[in-house]
Amino acid sequence: MGAVLRLSALSPNIKDRLDFSCAIFDAQGRLCAQAAHIPVHLGSMAYAMADLVTGREWQAEDLMVVNDPYLGGTHLPDVTVVAPVFQSQTLMGFTVTRAHHANIGAHSPGSMPVSTHLEQEGIVIAPSWLKRAGQWQVPLCRRLAGLEEHGTLPVETPRFADFSAQASACEAGARRLAELADQQFDLVAAFDALNAYGEKRARARIATLPDGCYRFQDYMDDDGQGQQGILITVSLTICGDQASLDFSGTADQVAGNINCPLSVAAAAVYYCFRCLMDDDVPACDGLFRPIKLSAPPGSLLNARRPAAVAAGNVETSSRVVDVVLGALAQAAPEAIPAASQGTMNNVAMGAGGDNGWDYYETMAGGTGAHAGGPGLSAVHSHMTNTLNTPVESLESHYPLRVHRYQLRRGSGGSGQFMGGEGLVRELEFLADAQVTLLTERRLFAPWGLAGGQSGAVGENRHNGRLLPPKASFTARPGDRLLVASPGGGGYRGRECK
Structure with missing residues (x-):
């Protein structure tokens, strides 16, 4: 599925950066298999898919589409x-x-605005039929393509191409x-057995952690609207082969x-516990049952509509x-690394x-050191698993020039094992552009572990001027970011010592 999607997509964000995920669910909406794609996509689907697919009259060759954060x-x-x-x-x-x-129709290019309301962030798609019994639902397709709803199927519209690629992959x-099912392969029994096995392995691993209540807290830099130092706190309770996490006290x-x-x-919680498991443990619904x-x-972390959420998926999840890792480090100190960069640097x-364009990128950074060695440098970490946009692709698709792309020497925290280094990327604008930055760890540094030092906070600069973590500005030809x-x-x- 992933190969089909990558090879048939049009946008660099999907075909080059691989900002997509694929998974298989059983008839009840329980996760059964996933590709090694993006944790924040896959964990959130595992949590919400049952509510999305149950109670509907499905037909062969149907396709459903949804992006509403409050409906899956x-x-x-x-x-x-x-x-x-x-x-x-x-x-x-x-x-x-x-x-x-x-481009999902937000108020600013790239569809990641410094927003205060959900509708500012683009088209909200409630669960809808993209195809019904094999027939494209043309009015919806045209709406997704940014066109008037009356007309023909927008097959040649660039904005619709990635929807078509997703349909092909599914x-x-x-x-x-x-x-497989036609070859006398009992899918239902296989799905059930796989999830039972995943649950058994997960319970066995959790049971190795000492019983107790472990607490940890950290802060978001800001919300882009003037509020800083926003608390996230968790109480993690391990009892036998079960784990419960209570985020009461969070802002x-x-x-x-x-x-x-x-x-x-x-999704973030599931990811952390998946990282505790051996590599051969299947990532399925059973893994998350304990x-x-x-x-x-x-x-x-449990916002009510119509709260804006564009950066929650990328920054708050990080x-x-x-x-959660900070709490787990108290229960399994040798198994948990120090904090990684803690941001996707959106x-x-x-x-x-008429010559409009939309560019979106997340940027790599350093990962945390651990009992077994140093952190990795200039990689995407934790909730993202994408690549960079190659310089050749970026410069051929967009009016941009890459002036610098290098390791940020000295940014990793010191210790017996050093934290990984961040990176520096400098872009020159060759045309006017509206720019949005949604970043974190510019005020609160990634913490070290077992006495190790914190990693360096990040920086954003426009023509040398230091910017806040969340910012929106107009760039002119010759400007640099x-x-x-x-x-x-x-x-x-x-x-x-």
């Missing part, structure tokens, strides 16, 4: 397409893709699963767009990982008009 999505650029899998007349399961669309996966939802639905917080979480309604830009990403925390170790 994450943030509006991440669009989910779902295809049912039938054997004869029996619903066997679902194939699902989720991909980030750089349909390819559905055909392959149906072929209320804010005016800016770092809020997130509970499904995004769940894990329970809660966050107060109306809080930063901080939830830091908080850069969105573009211009409207520099993003210096944070380094990872260091690890000192108990044997060091």
